[in-house]
Amino acid sequence: MKIYLLYGGRSAEHDISILSAFSLIQGVSYKRHTVVPVYITKQGQFIAGSELTAPLTDAQQLRLTVGTEAVFNAPDQSSFGRSITPYDFKHQDSVVFPMLHGTNGEDGTIQGLLDVLDVPYVGDGVMASATGMDKIISKLVFQEAGIPQVPFEAILLQDWRQDAQQILDRVRGSLLLPLFVKPANAGSSIGISMIDDIDKLQDAIDFAFRYDDRVIVEQGVPETREIELAILGNADINVSVPGEIGKARTFYDYTAKFVDGTTKLLIPAPVSDTIKTKLQAYAKTAYIALGASGLARVDFFLSKSDDIYLNEVQTMPGFTQYSMYPYLWQEMGLQYPDLIDELINLGIERYQQRKQMEANF
Numbered sequence: 001m002k003i004y005l006l007y008g009g010r011s012a013e014h015d016i017s018i019l020s021a022f023s024l025i026q027g028v029s030y031k032r033h034t035v036v037p038v039y040i041t042k043q044g045q046f047i048a049g050s051e052l053t054a055p056l057t058d059a060q061q062l063r064l065t066v067g068t069e070a071v072f073n074a075p076d077q078s079s080f081g082r083s084i085t086p087y088d089f090k091h092q093d094s095v096v097f098p099m100l101h102g103t104n105g106e107d108g109t110i111q112g113l114l115d116v117l118d119v120p121y122v123g124d125g126v127m128a129s130a131t132g133m134d135k136i137i138s139k140l141v142f143q144e145a146g147i148p149q150v151p152f153e154a155i156l157l158q159d160w161r162q163d164a165q166q167i168l169d170r171v172r173g174s175l176l177l178p179l180f181v182k183p184a185n186a187g188s189s190i191g192i193s194m195i196d197d198i199d200k201l202q203d204a205i206d207f208a209f210r211y212d213d214r215v216i217v218e219q220g221v222p223e224t225r226e227i228e229l230a231i232l233g234n235a236d237i238n239v240s241v242p243g244e245i246g247k248a249r250t251f252y253d254y255t256a257k258f259v260d261g262t263t264k265l266l267i268p269a270p271v272s273d274t275i276k277t278k279l280q281a282y283a284k285t286a287y288i289a290l291g292a293s294g295l296a297r298v299d300f301f302l303s304k305s306d307d308i309y310l311n312e313v314q315t316m317p318g319f320t321q322y323s324m325y326p327y328l329w330q331e332m333g334l335q336y337p338d339l340i341d342e343l344i345n346l347g348i349e350r351y352q353q354r355k356q357m358e359a360n361f
């Protein structure tokens, strides 16, 4: 297979996407595949590097600077990649791997573009991606599926502008402190505030509205543990053991996640068999309810009294060799290069199934 590896992108998670992509370039089996790195700039331009038949030796090769932007595979600074359009991804024996996190990548938009162009790709389709990305819509779907979640209130910008006081009263009446205020569609903890003083609610909501016109306020789980499970499969769904984010901070924010390395992963998570079985069942139910395919990481809160709450589903989870998703599969006996192969096979299978259904119209 020729893998068109999309990374970067118009998203707050641009940089973590570069790290995920570099890990794939290091970890993929070149006996079976070649990789065309396709960097998407912060402005949305697609730039292809040359086709790789062996791993790059260091991240610098992928991150050489062109102008002001950290970039892609280019052997030296003067050698720019070539501009490419998604039409060019359509070849026999090729597949797109959209290693893009957050908006314009993990939210169904790139998936829609590839569907329209009839190009096979790895991972979730439009609906599961878009639903998984949206903290309000996904909660409604999971509620319908009977999965436990924290109590929440959804706020639309129109309503907030019309009568903020009424909304503040409603939240005060229905949710207990601490509260988490989040844009419905952001990711990477951007725009999120934790408040333990109700007088800060209004400012926190205004802050979240800077990033989206839909905001969710959730009841916080005090001193929560954070447990994540990996899922792999289309119709046959494989669920991993749970892993735990061991954290030095109370609020798992952007800095703790990606920058200062204070987070440790505990795999498998130290939980009882009863909790593990419940987590696995809820994770699978969430995956099915979303209509997910290929992969997802399902994130839970586990309270001090062992109450389980689904937090969110990531349809393109962090994918560096040090990320939870690949680590969980490694624990299950599936090594990184084989995980990539499996994802490619699932993507192709899903593509062929869609073609068959299309033929039935």
Ligand SMILES: Nc1ncnc2c1ncn2[C@@H]1O[C@H](COP(=O)(O)OP(=O)(O)O)[C@@H](O)[C@H]1O
Pocket: 150, 180, 182, 186, 187, 188, 189, 190, 192, 218, 219, 220, 221, 222, 224, 226, 250, 251, 252, 253, 301, 311, 312
């Ligand atoms: N309801 C909650 N109770 C306890 N902690 C929370 C809650 N919501 C969010 N957090 C903390 O904030 C982090 C980021 O929130 P999350 O909804 O997962 O946003 P993101 O999409 O940025 O990952 C979580 O990993 C957790 O540490």
Ligand SMILES: [Mg+2]
Pocket: 299, 312
């Ligand atoms: Mg999260």
